[in-house]
Amino acid sequence: MGPDALPPWAGWPGLVLRRLAMGLLAVWVAASLGFVLVQAAPGGPAVALLGEHAAAGQLEEVTRAYGLDRPLAQQYLEWLGRLARGDLGVSYRAQAPVATLIAERAPVTLALMLPALVLASAAGIALGLVAADPRRRTRWVAGVLAGVHAVPSYAVAQVLVLVFALGLGWFPVQGLVDAHAPGGGVANLLEMAWRLTLPVLALAVLQCAFVALLARARIAEELRQPYIATARAKGLSEGAVRRRHALANAAPPLVTLIGWRFGAIVGGSVVIETLFALPGLGRLAVSSALARDIPTVAGIVVVACAVVVLVNTVVDLVAAVLDPRIARTAA
Amino acid sequence: MRWCRMLLLTLSAALAAGAGWAGDAPRPGGTAVIAVAADPGHLNPAISTAGPLHAVAGSIFNGLVALDRQGQPQPDLASSWQVAPDGRRVTFRLAEGVRWHDGTAFTSADVKFGFEELLFRFHARARAGLAPAVKAIETPDARTVVFVLHRPHPALLRQLDVSEAPILPRHLYAGSDPNRNPANLQPVGTGPFRFDSYRRDEQVVLVRNPAYFKPGLPRLERLVFRVLPNANTQVNALLAGEVDVLQRVSALDVQRLKGQPVSVVDTRSAAGGANCVMTLAFNLDRPRTAELRVRQAVVHAVDRARLLELVAFGQGRVASAPIASGIAWAHLPGALDTWRHDPALAARLLDDAGLARGADGTRATFDLLHFPAFARYAELLRQQLAPAGIVLRSRPLDAAAFVPAVFTQRDFDLALISYCQGADPEIGVRRMVHSSAVGPVPFSNAAGFRDAEVDRLFDQAGSTVDPAVRAEAYRSAQRRLAAQLPYAWLVETDFSAAWRDDLADFAPWSAQFAESAWRRR
Numbered sequence: 001m002g003p004d005a006l007p008p009w010a011g012w013p014g015l016v017l018r019r020l021a022m023g024l025l026a027v028w029v030a031a032s033l034g035f036v037l038v039q040a041a042p043g044g045p046a047v048a049l050l051g052e053h054a055a056a057g058q059l060e061e062v063t064r065a066y067g068l069d070r071p072l073a074q075q076y077l078e079w080l081g082r083l084a085r086g087d088l089g090v091s092y093r094a095q096a097p098v099a100t101l102i103a104e105r106a107p108v109t110l111a112l113m114l115p116a117l118v119l120a121s122a123a124g125i126a127l128g129l130v131a132a133d134p135r136r137r138t139r140w141v142a143g144v145l146a147g148v149h150a151v152p153s154y155a156v157a158q159v160l161v162l163v164f165a166l167g168l169g170w171f172p173v174q175g176l177v178d179a180h181a182p183g184g185g186v187a188n189l190l191e192m193a194w195r196l197t198l199p200v201l202a203l204a205v206l207q208c209a210f211v212a213l214l215a216r217a218r219i220a221e222e223l224r225q226p227y228i229a230t231a232r233a234k235g236l237s238e239g240a241v242r243r244r245h246a247l248a249n250a251a252p253p254l255v256t257l258i259g260w261r262f263g264a265i266v267g268g269s270v271v272i273e274t275l276f277a278l279p280g281l282g283r284l285a286v287s288s289a290l291a292r293d294i295p296t297v298a299g300i301v302v303v304a305c306a307v308v309v310l311v312n313t314v315v316d317l318v319a320a321v322l323d324p325r326i327a328r329t330a331a
Numbered sequence: 332m333r334w335c336r337m338l339l340l341t342l343s344a345a346l347a348a349g350a351g352w353a354g355d356a357p358r359p360g361g362t363a364v365i366a367v368a369a370d371p372g373h374l375n376p377a378i379s380t381a382g383p384l385h386a387v388a389g390s391i392f393n394g395l396v397a398l399d400r401q402g403q404p405q406p407d408l409a410s411s412w413q414v415a416p417d418g419r420r421v422t423f424r425l426a427e428g429v430r431w432h433d434g435t436a437f438t439s440a441d442v443k444f445g446f447e448e449l450l451f452r453f454h455a456r457a458r459a460g461l462a463p464a465v466k467a468i469e470t471p472d473a474r475t476v477v478f479v480l481h482r483p484h485p486a487l488l489r490q491l492d493v494s495e496a497p498i499l500p501r502h503l504y505a506g507s508d509p510n511r512n513p514a515n516l517q518p519v520g521t522g523p524f525r526f527d528s529y530r531r532d533e534q535v536v537l538v539r540n541p542a543y544f545k546p547g548l549p550r551l552e553r554l555v556f557r558v559l560p561n562a563n564t565q566v567n568a569l570l571a572g573e574v575d576v577l578q579r580v581s582a583l584d585v586q587r588l589k590g591q592p593v594s595v596v597d598t599r600s601a602a603g604g605a606n607c608v609m610t611l612a613f614n615l616d617r618p619r620t621a622e623l624r625v626r627q628a629v630v631h632a633v634d635r636a637r638l639l640e641l642v643a644f645g646q647g648r649v650a651s652a653p654i655a656s657g658i659a660w661a662h663l664p665g666a667l668d669t670w671r672h673d674p675a676l677a678a679r680l681l682d683d684a685g686l687a688r689g690a691d692g693t694r695a696t697f698d699l700l701h702f703p704a705f706a707r708y709a710e711l712l713r714q715q716l717a718p719a720g721i722v723l724r725s726r727p728l729d730a731a732a733f734v735p736a737v738f739t740q741r742d743f744d745l746a747l748i749s750y751c752q753g754a755d756p757e758i759g760v761r762r763m764v765h766s767s768a769v770g771p772v773p774f775s776n777a778a779g780f781r782d783a784e785v786d787r788l789f790d791q792a793g794s795t796v797d798p799a800v801r802a803e804a805y806r807s808a809q810r811r812l813a814a815q816l817p818y819a820w821l822v823e824t825d826f827s828a829a830w831r832d833d834l835a836d837f838a839p840w841s842a843q844f845a846e847s848a849w850r851r852r
Contacts, residue, residue, distance in 0.1 A: 042732030093372055094531060095511065161567055173567040179364040179534060179555040179574070277559045277568075279533040286560070287370055287532055292731050 012320070019316055023309035027302060034301030035079060038294045039072055066092055079295070083302065089295035093288065098299035101284060106303075108176065108280035111192070112272065113265050115200045120207035120265075121258050127208070128215020129242050132223060142216060148209040153268050157202035157275045164198060171198045174277040199276045203268050207261050214257050218250035225249075252323035259315025263308045355835070361850030362553040363834055365576040366565045370532045370558050375515040376497040377445065378453035385494050386578060387535050387556045389842025391432075392497040392520035395423055395442065395476075396488055400598065400840050402605060402657075402754030404488040407843075408437070408498060408521065409476070418483025418796040425474045429544040431500050432525045439470035444501035449509055454496070459772060460758055461490050482794040485801060486757035493522075494842045495758075523549035523846045532558055550849035569593060569829060576830040578839060582644030585827050592832045597646060597825040598840045599657040605840070606655035606759070607751040607826075609638075609708060611819040612737075612777035613744075619686070619695060620744050626816040628680035629745075632719040633712060634672040639822045642707045646827060650820035653812045654760055654805055655752045657823070660798065661805040666813045667820060677719045686720070694720035700737055701747035703727040708747055708821075739771040746777055749824065756805055757793050764812060765789050780817035784808075 046062040063069050082089055088098035131141040165173045172178075176195055222228065223246050231241045270282035277283075281300055288296035369383040376388035397407040409423040429437040446468055450457040464484035469477040478487065490496060498521070503514045518526045521544070524537035535556040539549055557574055559565045566584045568574040570591060580588065585595055599606050611629070613620040620626065635649045648656065652666035686694040701709050706727055713723040723745070728736060737746045752759035762768045766781035785808050792804035812818075828839030833851045838844045 042728060042736060158563070166567060166571055169571075173571045173573055174559060174564050175557065175568075175573065176533070179557050180362050182362075182553075275561050275564055277533075277557065277561075277564060279530065283532045283560075290369075290729060290731070291372070 015320060016313075016317070019313040023306075023313055026309050027305045030305040031083065031298060031302040032076070032080075035076060035294065035298040036072075038289065038292060038297045039075070041289075041292065079298065088299035088302065091288070091293055091296045093291045093293045093296070098296050101296060102281065102299060102303055105279060105281045105284050108278055109269055109273070109282060111196060112199055112203060112269055112278065112280060113262075115196070116203040116207065117258075117262065117265055119200065120204040120261070121211055123204070124208045124211025124258075125215045125247070125254070127212035128217075128219055129247060131212065131216045132219035132242065132246070138216075142213060145209045145213045145216070149206055149213065151206065152271075153202055153206050154271050154275055156205045157198070157272060160198045160202050171195075174275075176278055196278075199272050199278060202275075203265060203272050206268070207265060210261060211254075211258055215247075215250070215254055218254055219246045222246035222249050252319045255322065256315055256319045259312050262311045262315075266304050266308060357547075357550050357836065357847075357849040358851075359550050359849070360552045361550075362555060363551050363576060363845060363848060363850070364555045364557055364574045365578065365845075366559045366568065366574045367556050368558075368560055368562070368565075368579070371535065371556075373515040374518040374526065374529070374535070375499070375509065375512070376454075376493075377449040377499045378509050378515075380455050383558075385842050387537075388497065388518065388520075389493050389522075390524045390537055390554055390845055391518050391522045391526060392493055392499065393522050393843070394493040394496050394498065395491040397843060398489065398492045398754060398841060400838070402489060404491070407492070408442070409491075412488070414796070418485070419480045421478045421480070421487060423476045423478070425476065426544050427474070429521050430542055431502075431521055432519045432540060433500075435500065435502055437498075437500075437521050438473040439476045440473070441501045442476045442498055443468045443470050444505060445498040446496070449499055449504065450496050453509060455773070456758075457490070457496050459762065459775075461487070461496070483796045484757070485793065485796050486753075486755035489754040490758060492841070492843075522843070524554050527553075534558060545846070549846055551845060554845055569831065572831065575834055576828070576837065576844075578828050578844070580827040580829045582646040582827070585644070585646070585829075588829055593829050594832055595827055595829045596839055597827050599655075599823075599825055605751060605753050606657040607749050607824050608650050608655055609643075609705070609821045609824055610748050610750045610763075611712070611821060612746045612748055612763075613817060613819070614741060614746070614777075615779045615817060616741055617744055620697070622684050623816065624680045624684040625686065625695075626819070628677040628684065628719060629716065629721065630670050630816060630819050631673045631680065632677040632716050632721065633819065633821070634715055635670070635821050636672070637715070638708060638711055642711055643822050643824055647822050647824040650823050653764075653809045653818070653820055654756050655823050658752060658754070658756060660802050661756050661792075663806045663809040666809045669813070670819075674718055681719060681721075688720050692720055693722050696722040696724055697744035698726055698742075699723045699745045699747060700726050700728055700733060700743040702733060703729065705747050705749070712747075734773045737777055738773050738775065741779070748774065748777055750774070756789075761789050761793065764808070764817065778817035780815070782811065782815060785811055785815075 046059040046068075067075065079089065088102070090096065091098050091101055094101055127145075131138050161173055165171045172195055176192065219242065223242070228241060228245060231245045236244070269280060270285060272278070273280045273282035274286060281304070285297060285300045288300070365386070367383045367386050371384040371387050372381070373379075374384065374388050374391065376385050376392060393408045395407060395409040396404040396412075399405050406426070408426055408429060410426040412421060412423045414421050425437070425439060425442070431437055446457070446465070451462040451465070452458065464480050464482065464487070465478055466481045467479040469479060471477065480487070500514070500519050503519055504512055509515075516529060523540055523543050523545070525540045527536040527538045529535045537554040537556075539552050543549060557568070559568060559574070562581060562584065565574065565577050566580070566587055569577055569588070570593075580595065588595055613626050613629075615621045639645060639647060639649050650667060652663045654661050654663065656662045656664070681694050688694050699709055699712065706725070709723070709725040709727070713725060716723055726743075736742050750759060750763055762772075762775045763778070764776065764780055764785055766776070766786050768776040769779050769781060770776075788804045788808035788811070792801040792808070795801060826839070828837070830837050835849055835851060836847045838847065
């Protein structure tokens with residue numbers, strides 16, 4: 001019996017199980033690397049905690065208090081044991097559970113990443129649809145997009161700040177709150193959206209160029225297929241041909257590739273949060289790494305990796321829904 | 332006609348003066364937003380010397396004395412003091428009507444506890460620089476504190492300000508582990524501003540202390556310390572009016588601020604330290620850098636005027652003596668004049684030292700350790716030493732890595748360190764040249780320099796209150812240091828602070844910079 005004769009759900013349990021197993025493995029490897037790399041970085045948390053002028057005796061005291069004088073393998077196994085029970089440990093610096101710190105910061109990072117991802121995907125696909133040309137006359141568009149994609153996000157951020165914040169005064173330079181305001185808090189969602197506009201744009205521009213490049217290439221490829229000629233022969237408009245036929249068939253690999261960009265956006269948010277002084281997970285990761293706050297850095301790596309793996313798994317499943325052949329191949 | 336014009340001129344001058352007076356009279360109220368480069372972590376300044384923490388805590392607490400722009404002691408928690416003729420007893424009379432922010436009365440018991448249980452045990456500089464000189468702290472009554480000293484300690488008054496010795500409340504810290512006390516995150520001080528809120532990695536908010544013991548102060552209603560790790564973002568935020576004060580501005584950014592409604596002030600001191608000198612430490616424990624001719628060669632290969640021009644953008648001076656020119660009474664002008672830039676002499680000295688050029692022209696490769704922030708100094712030094720055949724391998728390390736590498740493992744040939752000498756050589760110069768300061772104490776004697784004569788001179792200067800004797804001892808020590816070259820003193824670096832023009836009376840040289848500040852509108 002060939003794959004075409006299998007029921008539509010045939011490959012699903014295998015696909016889901018395999019993805020989850022691979023995901024767990026990836027989280028374990030990444031988390032272990034995170035733990036070991038921070039440990040291997042020169043210097044320890046004691047100097048970071050006590051200040052540059054701390055005396056040797058104090059440094060030893062703190063090193064002992066946090067158990068950092070024990071063998072690395074022992075520290076790693078203890079940490080892994082706690083992790084298996086869902087305990088991310090306690091931050092050296094904040095003296096608070098790492099899970100609490102992450103939960104406090106995650107909303108800011110999500111408020112930055114999700115709009116950036118949606119914006120980059122929507123604008124990228126729209127650009128790809130317009131620029132796709134089966135006869136390759138719009139190659140220059142690809143050149144421009146590749147150029148934009150090569151600009152690092154911190155440079156994009158600087159340009160946006162110079163033009164829209166300092167030049168035109170439309171947006172603030174930094175921060176989620178107005179420090180001069182008596183309450184010091186975010187007045188409403190609209191203000192928050194306004195304050196996040198430049199950071200979201202700075203994060204989205206690069207991803208948008210990437211998605212547009214991919215979409216343009218995939219749609220152009222579809223436009224060269226014979227079924228497109230059939231669609232045109234039915235009298236469909238060019239827009240309808242592109243949207244309903246070419247894009248629909250180009251979608252499964254596009255969804256997968258956009259899903260992969262989620263990881264890149266997680267990385268990009270570290271830079272953007274630092275530049276725009278947003279108190280998100282990226283900032284927490286950087287300040288914790290500088291303070292050699294090992295449990296916090298390792299905890300963020302675990303959570304970020306788990307989210308990336310989860311998103312990629314969901315994306316794979318969505319791709320399988322869009323193109324049932326994927327699940328069947330997995331069976 | 333003439334008298335008429337005179338009258339008009341006089342009237343308009345009087346009006347202008349009146350308007351000026353009205354505009355310049357300090358007004359209460361308003362918020363000042365200050366940028367800090369890193370999150371303070373906690374707000375207990377008695378157990379840490381970290382810069383971002385002290386930048387915030389300096390407005391919450393007080394020291395026994397304050398230091399003015401010239402580094403001279405002024406009353407703070409102590410309203411007056413008296414030094415006994417033999418210099419071994421210093422009696423402080425505490426200010427009247429001082430209360431902690433929670434309403435508890437401040438007494439001499441707080442001072443005794445603060446020094447004995449917190450500062451002498453946990454504040455690295457007080458523990459190393461002050462504790463060994465203090466025999467006992469006596470409190471004959473609630474408003475009198477007596478420091479009984481082992482020997483005269485002339486730097487004492489300059490080691491008692493809010494950065495060096497902040498006083499914390501005994502009633503909240505007694506019997507607790509000061510590293511884990513909840514008051515570290517809800518600080519209670521005596522200072523001009525009370526703690527309001529702290530959002531990690533975002534901002535700390537302080538509000539005016541209405542019961543402050545100095546009448547009429549503070550004037551501002553709120554201080555907000557915004558954590559802005561990126562220097563470019565700090566400058567942009569200042570230009571956009573989102574931030575009012577930058578405590579540290581790089582020389583490069585000062586150029587950007589020209590022509591803007593911003594005041595820029597260069598000072599020799601800031602919350603982070605005073606009289607700072609960019610210094611190249613030679614590791615004397617390694618045979619090649621222990622050779623005097625090699626050190627002399629390095630010094631002659633380096634063009635310090637170019638370092639000042641290209642890296643510090645003229646913000647400072649070429650160091651002319653081991654003790655900074657800001658400590659004028661102890662400074663020996665011209666002590667380093669023989670260190671002229673002379674690459675040919677450098678090459679001859681290296682030849683004499685037996686470091687011949689190899690096939691590729693290299694004589695020696697040295698590891699240069701430095702903070703990432705000093706990368707431009709490291710790069711220019713690398714370029715300047717290359718023609719002499721010395722290859723510098725730059726190893727940028729953050730503080731958590733730099734301190735153990737230099738002061739514990741001693742794994743370096745050269746280390747670039749900004750030594751802040753403070754207001755007295757006892758505070759910041761003794762620790763870098765005295766043999767007793769060799770060891771795993773951060774930012775102590777990085778060179779590992781041991782010289783009996785320099786020790787004797789510093790001991791002499793540090794145990795008398797006679798200014799003439801002290802000055803002569805320091806001058807003699809500097810002649811010897813210039814000849815022995817344990818360090819290359821490169822450039823005296825000034826700090827630049829910037830604030831928006833609508834703020835007045837800022838004191839950027841002090842950690843308590845906002846005590847008198849006010850907003851024009």
